[in-house]
Amino acid sequence: MAFHEVRFPDNISRGARGGPERRTQIVELASGDEERNASWVNSRRRFDVAYGIRRSDDLAAVVAFFEARNGRLHGFRYKDWADYKSSLPSLAITPTDQQIGTGTGSLTTFQLVKRYTSGAQSWTRTIVKPVAGTVQVALGTVEQLTGWTLDATTGFVTFTAAPGNGVIVRAGFEFDVSVRFDTDMLDVTLDIERLGSITSIPLLEIRR
Template identity: 30%
Template sequence: MAEFLEQRISAAIAYGSSWADEYEVRITRTAGGGEYRKLVHPYPVRRFRLIYRADRADVGAKVKNLYDRCYGKFSGFRVKALDDFTTAADGRSAPTKDDQTLLYVSSGVYQLRKEYGKDQAGLAIGRPFRTIFKPVAGTVVVAKNGVLLSSGVSVDTTTGRVTISPAPSYPADVITGGCQFDIPVRFDTTVDVDQLAPNHRQLNNVELVELLAP
């Protein structure tokens, strides 16, 4: 597995940038026009298409230097999704201790995550969720059975795992929490620099793809 740079790419993007979540669905069409669809996994995979406009001297500092340190598509890094960077339902409000139910990993250890599509009835297979591997330091709040835990909680900001001591009783105790988070990504294209003027540059279609196992 490639190394991961615990660094966030510059957020100084221009209007025209975009993002989208996609789901891995395999579709087989029959001769009669029917379809067989298989959901490969329940996780959304986010793609970003970024546009940067900058002074010539800033291009390297904002994007190109990171691209080089990552060896292009080889290594991962962090990105902040401006429309979805907290565990709140709207993706932007301050996180609270009641936002999400944490996933039990082992005695005393829980994984941060965010469930999507809560406002409407879902399929019988449950709602999709994103595993939060990269919480922002100092933003994680955790509760046991609705009561905020002010001590005995440690957070690994490189994996998104929360350790609680003493260990709660599983499955009797319900552990919930919230945080701000970044999304682990890698470059999915080269970084092409357009020369708009002697001292102005534009980076078009810098594509990033989410890493499901960073």
């Protein structure tokens, strides 16, 4: 299976539904108490983009996109409008949004990540599909305009010279989600005015 570095149409994804999914096993004991176990370490996102189709041209664009991906065969980029950047939705991206590592004096490559924190608990999400041209990098609190490169297909930031031992490496960025279609058939309906609709177009995050 190949991954196509192309993004699903933004005007359609903006009206989609979906979000993170977890898998938890729950066993209810005879006493009524519960035992809970997390089957997945990381969440997985699901979306339904049928809700974003508002006109016949949107429908045609989705069918073309589906055919070009060979249904479920090839993955692609998707913009999750509810969660697509390193900062809060109301704030602009800054180079100090997320800590992505700590310098050792020899380490030159750092993976982009985003942390989700509530109270004392947090979860770290690996970002593998940053949007080229949006990434900003800082050492400590000082933005670095040069001296590093980005691999926009993996989310790795590589420095020309290794950050010093103990130096905090930070970054700000926009990012896409790696997804694939979760169906091999589009059930298209045409009404009397020849306007089309599709009941459901499920997308599933590809975890690597």
